[in-house]
Amino acid sequence: MIRRTSAPSARALVARAVGASLTVAVAVALAACGGGAPNEGDGAPPSSPSPSPDASAPPETGAPAADADSGGAGAPAPAAPSPPADIPIVDATGVVAPAALGTPPTGVRLDDLDLDMPVLPVGIAADGQTEVPGDANDAGWYRFGPGAGSDRGATVILAHAGTEETPRGPFSRLKDVDLGAAVSVTDDAGVEHAYVVTDVEVLEKATLDLTPYFVRDGDPRLVLITCGGQWDEEANSYRSNVVVTAVPA
Amino acid sequence: MRLRTPLTLGLGAAILAATAAAPAVAAPGDAMLSVLHAVPDTPVDVYVNGELTLDDFTPGTLAGPLELPAGTYSVAITAADAADASAPVLGPIDLPLAASTNYTAVAHLDAAGAPTATLFTNDTSATAAGEGRLTVRHTAAAPAVDVLAGGTAVVSGLENPDEATLNLPAGTVSAAVAAAGTTDPLIGPADVPVVDGQLTIAYAWGSAEAGNLALATQTIQVGHSAPGGVPTGEVRVPEDGVPAGFIAGGAALVLAGGALVLARRSRTTTASDRSAA
Numbered sequence: 001m002i003r004r005t006s007a008p009s010a011r012a013l014v015a016r017a018v019g020a021s022l023t024v025a026v027a028v029a030l031a032a033c034g035g036g037a038p039n040e041g042d043g044a045p046p047s048s049p050s051p052s053p054d055a056s057a058p059p060e061t062g063a064p065a066a067d068a069d070s071g072g073a074g075a076p077a078p079a080a081p082s083p084p085a086d087i088p089i090v091d092a093t094g095v096v097a098p099a100a101l102g103t104p105p106t107g108v109r110l111d112d113l114d115l116d117m118p119v120l121p122v123g124i125a126a127d128g129q130t131e132v133p134g135d136a137n138d139a140g141w142y143r144f145g146p147g148a149g150s151d152r153g154a155t156v157i158l159a160h161a162g163t164e165e166t167p168r169g170p171f172s173r174l175k176d177v178d179l180g181a182a183v184s185v186t187d188d189a190g191v192e193h194a195y196v197v198t199d200v201e202v203l204e205k206a207t208l209d210l211t212p213y214f215v216r217d218g219d220p221r222l223v224l225i226t227c228g229g230q231w232d233e234e235a236n237s238y239r240s241n242v243v244v245t246a247v248p249a
Numbered sequence: 250m251r252l253r254t255p256l257t258l259g260l261g262a263a264i265l266a267a268t269a270a271a272p273a274v275a276a277p278g279d280a281m282l283s284v285l286h287a288v289p290d291t292p293v294d295v296y297v298n299g300e301l302t303l304d305d306f307t308p309g310t311l312a313g314p315l316e317l318p319a320g321t322y323s324v325a326i327t328a329a330d331a332a333d334a335s336a337p338v339l340g341p342i343d344l345p346l347a348a349s350t351n352y353t354a355v356a357h358l359d360a361a362g363a364p365t366a367t368l369f370t371n372d373t374s375a376t377a378a379g380e381g382r383l384t385v386r387h388t389a390a391a392p393a394v395d396v397l398a399g400g401t402a403v404v405s406g407l408e409n410p411d412e413a414t415l416n417l418p419a420g421t422v423s424a425a426v427a428a429a430g431t432t433d434p435l436i437g438p439a440d441v442p443v444v445d446g447q448l449t450i451a452y453a454w455g456s457a458e459a460g461n462l463a464l465a466t467q468t469i470q471v472g473h474s475a476p477g478g479v480p481t482g483e484v485r486v487p488e489d490g491v492p493a494g495f496i497a498g499g500a501a502l503v504l505a506g507g508a509l510v511l512a513r514r515s516r517t518t519t520a521s522d523r524s525a526a
Binding site: 087088089090091092093094095096098127129130132136142158159160161162163164167168169171172205208209210211213214216225226227228231237238241 | 302303311315377379419439441445447449463465467474476477480481
């Protein structure tokens, strides 16, 4: 296959044209606690396993599927061969809307910590890290991952531990939560989804791979993230993320 | 706005990989093959290695993905009422399928309007966090085209049967296809979703001369990437449950609140121990 690369001007046009039509969810805190090692682009996609060494050998004959020969031997009327029935066929003439996992959260409550916060959708900032609501009294939902009530994957809600505006935010208390504590997430339809805390971790950002906390498959779970651990005066940030995992109650 | 938006133009390979409901991958090592019928007006049968695989396959429909061991497959396309693959209207052609690779074979018109087929390879590598992937393929009987997003050309001079792939911030793109160097849409505009962790493939198909140019789409779930970090520590949270103002306020206030401070300190110590563990 021959590949060629576009002119730089085309790239700029893409950035302009596409950027204009997109929505940016939430203001980003620039004086963030940083330190997370950028790891975007890593993580082998599940759809691309390594080729097996012998896989390049062509098959001898080739029925492509086990049942593809149903029209062969034993079909007395050659004018009416019958194909395998299990090949999905879809109309490609429309634009397919992506199937959403769960529904957007609008609130999170954890009574044991006196925590009751609105939740806003957040995306990815220019530095590849998550956006974070500017006030520690607001939480953010990672809108590219599953929503509340998803039947699989991690619903991620994050918030600053503290901000200039709110020096001691509710999420600064996450490190003190007891296992078994009840968490409730309200979605944009007003439905409450109940979770129970199963894990509290303090993980150093320098070595933290967030991949397992942002999965979109596997058992459904709620992941609450803030900063904590030691304060690094030099970096003006916390050295760790506090990560609370909860499962559907 | 992220400025690292790779734009690549590629020749040849392409496919349709999966519908939303289809698994992204089968047994490790299998190739995934989807088939798009993009020849207007003509239902066909598709034979793979002599076996009828798609019966009365209608234009504008997408079949698959088939999960196939790596190898070369012979594909013949016949009239829909053919008794076997002995008199194909197209082919037989050999499709070499590599292990663990996702393809779409497209039966379509060439630029001059004659039926042909192209095997495209789908880019199923993980998208960057917050980005989706859009591939556009020219499979129509039409001259070179520009692909417009929001009215501005983002792909220029794309010819049949070439493709271009863009990694874009997740969102919705208002996409249209116009003759190269023009902005008057031949197809669209249509809102095309750009989804984090998804490859969306848009096909221009049909015939300009026959006036039936149209858009076909295919979506494939590909890998996604976790964010580079969660920067949630804008300021150092005041310790010991004493609001910062109290410290500045003087010793009297601190003494007055002594019992409360002691009570909370024990809890903070516990938390610190846990943090250190």
